[in-house]
Amino acid sequence: MEKVITMEKNEVPFEEYLAPGHRACTGCGEMLAVRLIAKTLGDDVIIANATGCVEIVSSPLPTTSWRVPWIHTLFENTSAVASGIEAGMKAMTRKGRYSRKTKVVAMGGDGATADIGIQSLSGALERMHEFIYICFDNEAYMNTGVQRSSATPFGASTTTSPAGKQSIGQMTWKKNLPAIVAAHDIPYVATACPSYPLDMINKVEKAMKVKGPAYIHVLSVCPTGWHSQSNATINLGRLAALTGIFPLYEIEQGRYKLNVDPAQLSPIEEYTKLQGRFRHLPPEVLASIQERVTDEYVKLKKKAAEV
Amino acid sequence: MxxxxxxxxxxxxxxxxxxxxxxxxxxxxxxxxxxxxxxxxxxxxxxxxxxxxxxxxxxxxxxxxxxxxxxxxxxxxxxxxxxxxxxxxxxxxxxxxxxxxxxxxxxxxxxxxxxxxxxxxxxxxxxxxxxxxxxxxxxxxxxxxxxxxxxxxxxxxxxxxxxxxxxxxxxxxxxxxxxxxxxxxxEPVAVRARQKREFQVEKWPAWQELLPGCVVIEAGSASQYRTGDWKSQHPESDYSKCIKCGLCYIYCPEGCIVPKLGEEGFFEADMYYCKGCGICAQECPKDVITMVEES
Structure with missing residues (x-):
């Protein structure tokens, strides 16, 4: 495979498996993540993709942006479809009718993963199907116009958790999905962000080598839903990691490892002030969010220190 | 009526x-x-x-x-x-x-x-x-x-x-x-000003021509869609400062920044797809790229 050499002599595959011409918003962090992940997965892959932004913008009939086999599934059964593909390939391999080691990948947004599809995901993880589940978390139902999901962070204003006189926006804390997935004792769980592209590519490569299920949770900056500038996408992803709001870590065979571990966490205001969805928050609420973020980060560091 | x-x-x-x-x-x-x-x-x-x-x-x-x-x-x-x-x-x-x-x-x-x-x-x-x-x-x-x-x-x-x-x-x-x-x-004038430009209209198959089950068999067929029409600003590069790090290539959500043909190692955005998000200009470590308003 032809390679482009970039960034500290790391190699990034050259081939694009996501064609340009997709209809994502300008500055979409999600399609950037999908593009880099598709590059890493290569051409021997079958993707099952839940309804959501990625599905809508990459496959408006009669066209597709995909250059690999790809199937659109419903919100609730992405992991079930991926399980079926994997089981089917296994059976055909046993009967000698299939010889390739095709990777099965399921993709979904935070709504498809944390809310609607969590039962089929849990089932597929429990059955230990050999597949990669990638959750593109843009922290709300962005495809239908920014409705809250269980992955929406505390205090964010969405159309169904609007900020106003009686409400400060989302009233619940973001669901810790990687922890729920890790509780299934699967071999590989990771969080990633396209602002750290090489880290994300490494994680996808690791997930491809794992025997059994692997799960990658990708923070996808959404300029439309977060009310941020389209050119701030990369910076926001970076700040999410540096403030500890979305720490980048991996769990290999139950062992935690922090991949981006700043000596001192940046204050969360650096992250929130760039986004319209947090603009209404008064200082005391920001302080309580800061407290929780720091607490969670300390807990995570403790887990990473255990060997 | x-x-x-x-x-x-x-x-x-x-x-x-x-x-x-x-x-x-x-x-x-x-x-x-x-x-x-x-x-x-x-x-x-x-x-x-x-x-x-x-x-x-x-x-x-x-x-x-x-x-x-x-x-x-x-x-x-x-x-x-x-x-x-x-x-x-x-x-x-x-x-x-x-x-x-x-x-x-x-x-x-x-x-x-x-x-x-x-x-x-x-x-x-x-x-x-x-x-x-x-x-x-x-x-x-x-x-x-x-x-x-x-x-x-x-x-x-x-x-x-x-x-x-x-x-x-x-x-x-x-x-x-x-x-x-x-x-x-x-006020209105009788004669219409001469059109300077032909408008390109994409040709898509009609619904009768689609395969049952909405199967699309042409891989990457969305690449004929001109998302470049969306932009209100476009990137311009000053290659004398470029160190060919490739960050613009990595960070482009469209995947439209590609190594420039003929010239060793420089990167260039394809205006057919570029939506003008400005990420490349923002992330360029040497300020090679600036965003210019479309005229």
């Missing part, structure tokens, strides 16, 4: 507020006791993509039609760039009205887009930047539309704008009034 319906077609970009323009004008018309509709055209297009919104206003009869507007009486263009990528006067009726947001003068616009329709030009972008601080021209353009067509009274717009914008209503009403004052209008 005499056809008394007046139809408006709005050309805007996703996120620019064309739909809001249509809604506000319909609300104002209803407040004046007329019948009115406002609705957008639906598609998978996102922020920055060319979008359409429509109005029907009738001062005598209820409106039964629910289809999109093909032969408008009035066309309003919210983004100057759209003039050159879509045929905005398509279907415009004889003696209709074309209202354009453009920094160019009325004479210049007339030489390019004059025809058997009334023509109005206003620099709504400049007004919106001055009074609102943002390039969202929906309320500003309403002033020009009202002046050119007299379809509703300016006073009728105040209440819908206050209801929609709350604390920001005052500034929006000021912008609307300023556009009303500044819009320049030219």
């Amino acid at each position: 005499k056809d008394t319906t007046i139809e408006i077609r709005w050309h805007g970009r996703g996120g620019q507020g064309a739909v809001t323009s249509a809604e506000l004008i319909a609300m104002a018309a209803i407040a004046e006791g007329e019948y009115a509709q406002a609705f957008p055209s639906f598609g998978p297009e996102r922020r920055g993509a060319p979008v359409l919104a429509f109005n029907r206003i009738d001062n005598a009869n209820p409106i039964r039609a629910r289809s999109s507007v093909i032969n408008p009486d009035i066309v309003a263009v919210l983004d100057p760039g759209l003039l050159y990528i879509t045929d905005v006067v398509s279907g415009l009726k004889q003696n209709g009205t074309l209202i354009v947001n453009s920094p160019k003068s009325l004479v210049d616009i007339k030489s390019e887009f004059g025809g058997p329709w009334k023509l109005a030009v206003v620099n709504a972008t400049a007004i919106a930047r001055e009074l609102l601080g943002v390039n969202i021209v929906n309320t500003t353009m309403l002033g020009a539309v009202v002046k050119a067509t007299g379809i509703i009274k300016m006073e009728s717009l105040v209440e819908p704008i206050e209801e929609r914008f709350g604390a920001r209503a005052k500034r929006n009403i000021d912008a609307c009034a300023k556009a009303y004052k500044e819009a320049e209008i030219a």
Whole structure:
């Protein structure tokens, strides 16, 4: 495979498996993540993709942006479809009718993963199907116009958790999905962000080598839903990691490892002030969010220190 | 029964507020006791993509039609760039009205887009930047539309704008009034100005030609879709400072930045796809790339 050499002599595959011409918003962090992940997965892959932004913008009939086999599934059964593909390939391999080691990948947004599809995901993880589940978390139902999901962070204003006189926006804390997935004792769980592209590519490569299920949770900056500038996408992803709001870590065979571990966490205001969805928050609420973020980060560091 | 319906077609970009323009004008018309509709055209297009919104206003009869507007009486263009990528006067009726947001003068616009329709030009972008601080021209353009067509009274717009914008209503009403004052209008001319550019229309298969089960067998066929039309600014590079690190290539959400042909190792964005997000300019460590407004 032809390679482009970039960034500290790391190699990034050259081939694009996501064609340009997709209809994502300008500055979409999600399609950037999908593009880099598709590059890493290569051409021997079958993707099952839940309804959501990625599905809508990459496959408006009669066209597709995909250059690999790809199937659109419903919100609730992405992991079930991926399980079926994997089981089917296994059976055909046993009967000698299939010889390739095709990777099965399921993709979904935070709504498809944390809310609607969590039962089929849990089932597929429990059955230990050999597949990669990638959750593109843009922290709300962005495809239908920014409705809250269980992955929406505390205090964010969405159309169904609007900020106003009686409400400060989302009233619940973001669901810790990687922890729920890790509780299934699967071999590989990771969080990633396209602002750290090489880290994300490494994680996808690791997930491809794992025997059994692997799960990658990708923070996808959404300029439309977060009310941020389209050119701030990369910076926001970076700040999410540096403030500890979305720490980048991996769990290999139950062992935690922090991949981006700043000596001192940046204050969360650096992250929130760039986004319209947090603009209404008064200082005391920001302080309580800061407290929780720091607490969670300390807990995570403790887990990473255990060997 | 005499056809008394007046139809408006709005050309805007996703996120620019064309739909809001249509809604506000319909609300104002209803407040004046007329019948009115406002609705957008639906598609998978996102922020920055060319979008359409429509109005029907009738001062005598209820409106039964629910289809999109093909032969408008009035066309309003919210983004100057759209003039050159879509045929905005398509279907415009004889003696209709074309209202354009453009920094160019009325004479210049007339030489390019004059025809058997009334023509109005206003620099709504400049007004919106001055009074609102943002390039969202929906309320500003309403002033020009009202002046050119007299379809509703300016006073009728105040209440819908206050209801929609709350604390920001005052500034929006000021912008609307300023556009009303500044819009320049030219009467129809008999001969249509010669089109300088052919509009490319993508050819997609009809529904009868699709395979059962919505199977698409041509890989990557979306690559014929020109997302480059969405941008309001484009990147320009000064290669003398470039260190060929490839960060722009990595961080491009479109995947449209590719190694430049013929020249060793430099990267260049493909304008056919570039949506002008500005990530490459923001992330370039050597400030090689700057974003330049589309003219």
